[in-house]
Amino acid sequence: MTVKEMCEKLGLRSLTGECGMDREVGGAYIGDLLSWVMAHAQRGDVWITIQTHTNIIAVASLLELSSIIISEDAEVEEETIKKAVDENIPVLVSTQSAFMISKGLINAGLGN
Amino acid sequence: MGNIAYDFQIEKDDFERAGEASSKIKKILRQLGIDSGIIRRVAIAAYEVEINLVIHSLGGTISISIDPKSIMIIAKDIGPGIENVELAMKEGYSTASDKIREMGFGAGMGLPNMKKCADSFYIESIIGKGTIITMKMMLKDGE
Numbered sequence: 183m184t185v186k187e188m189c190e191k192l193g194l195r196s197l198t199g200e201c202g203m204d205r206e207v208g209g210a211y212i213g214d215l216l217s218w219v220m221a222h223a224q225r226g227d228v229w230i231t232i233q234t235h236t237n238i239i240a241v242a243s244l245l246e247l248s249s250i251i252i253s254e255d256a257e258v259e260e261e262t263i264k265k266a267v268d269e270n271i272p273v274l275v276s277t278q279s280a281f282m283i284s285k286g287l288i289n290a291g292l293g294n
Numbered sequence: 295m296g297n298i299a300y301d302f303q304i305e306k307d308d309f310e311r312a313g314e315a316s317s318k319i320k321k322i323l324r325q326l327g328i329d330s331g332i333i334r335r336v337a338i339a340a341y342e343v344e345i346n347l348v349i350h351s352l353g354g355t356i357s358i359s360i361d362p363k364s365i366m367i368i369a370k371d372i373g374p375g376i377e378n379v380e381l382a383m384k385e386g387y388s389t390a391s392d393k394i395r396e397m398g399f400g401a402g403m404g405l406p407n408m409k410k411c412a413d414s415f416y417i418e419s420i421i422g423k424g425t426i427i428t429m430k431m432m433l434k435d436g437e
């Protein structure tokens with residue numbers, strides 16, 4: 183599934199326009215502690231978090247994650263969005279909880 | 295491949311640029327065609343050490359050198375040093391403030407992550423002087 187397909191299936195709102203929409207989503211990782219994410223998230227994963235400061239883009243870019251979903255409509259800093267576009271990392275927002283987002287991802291066929 | 299070396303200056307509390315040095319290091323290794331698994335380990339170790347310099351130190355430098363057999367990362371700061379290195383190395387140990395923790399740092403996993411990613415890991419710290427971390431990753435078949 184591409185990031186674009188994931189957005190359509192889960193009703194995610196992109197803060198970074200069309201940036202990185204063709205990326206392939208390989209798996210998912212949930213976490214708000216950056217060194218845990220750093221240690222365990224895998225290349226291609228979509229990362230579900232409520233962290234919104236610029237450093238999440240550094241983490242996603244270093245690990246070559248496919249995208250970031252900000253859960254429960256947490257507000258994202260302008261600086262983060264700018265950096266995300268520079269690094270070609272899609273930042274997507276959901277009104278749902280991490281649990282409901284995961285359910286949506288599994289229903290969409292991820293992790294099967 | 296000849297020997298290649300780069301230095302990066304890291305400023306205390308510079309959260310805006312935190313991660314830039316690691317990102318540059320990763321790009322250099324990519325251009326050299328280094329194995330992607332090794333790049334991942336170097337990127338994780340470099341990131342954790344860079345963030346620690348930003349959060350916990352008074353500033354310092356990260357140096358990377360690449361020779362045909364290995365990649366060496368040396369992080370050197372100007373203080374304040376770590377009182378109990380053994381304790382600092384424990385998973386979950388952190389002195390990060392609440393404000394820093396709110397940003398997602400302070401899980402106490404940075405140093406353990408570095409150790410896991412490196413083939414050899416050496417830390418030396420003197421209170422009032424600073425901390426030096428030396429990490430080495432071996433390249434397969436002298437890549």
Ligand SMILES: Nc1ncnc2c1ncn2[C@@H]1O[C@H](COP(=O)(O)OP(=O)(O)OP(=O)(O)O)[C@@H](O)[C@H]1O
Pocket residue numbers: 216217218342346347349350351371373374375376382383387388389390398399400401402403404405406425
């Ligand atoms: N360069 C440094 N100078 C001074 N103290 C340091 C330095 N690096 C680490 N420390 C000390 O060691 C502790 C553990 O470091 P570690 O990187 O494992 O965890 P953390 O930075 O607190 O949290 P995390 O890395 O999970 O975000 C830190 O909380 C800090 O007290």
Ligand SMILES: [Mg+2]
Pocket residue numbers: 342345346400403404405
């Ligand atoms: Mg740390």
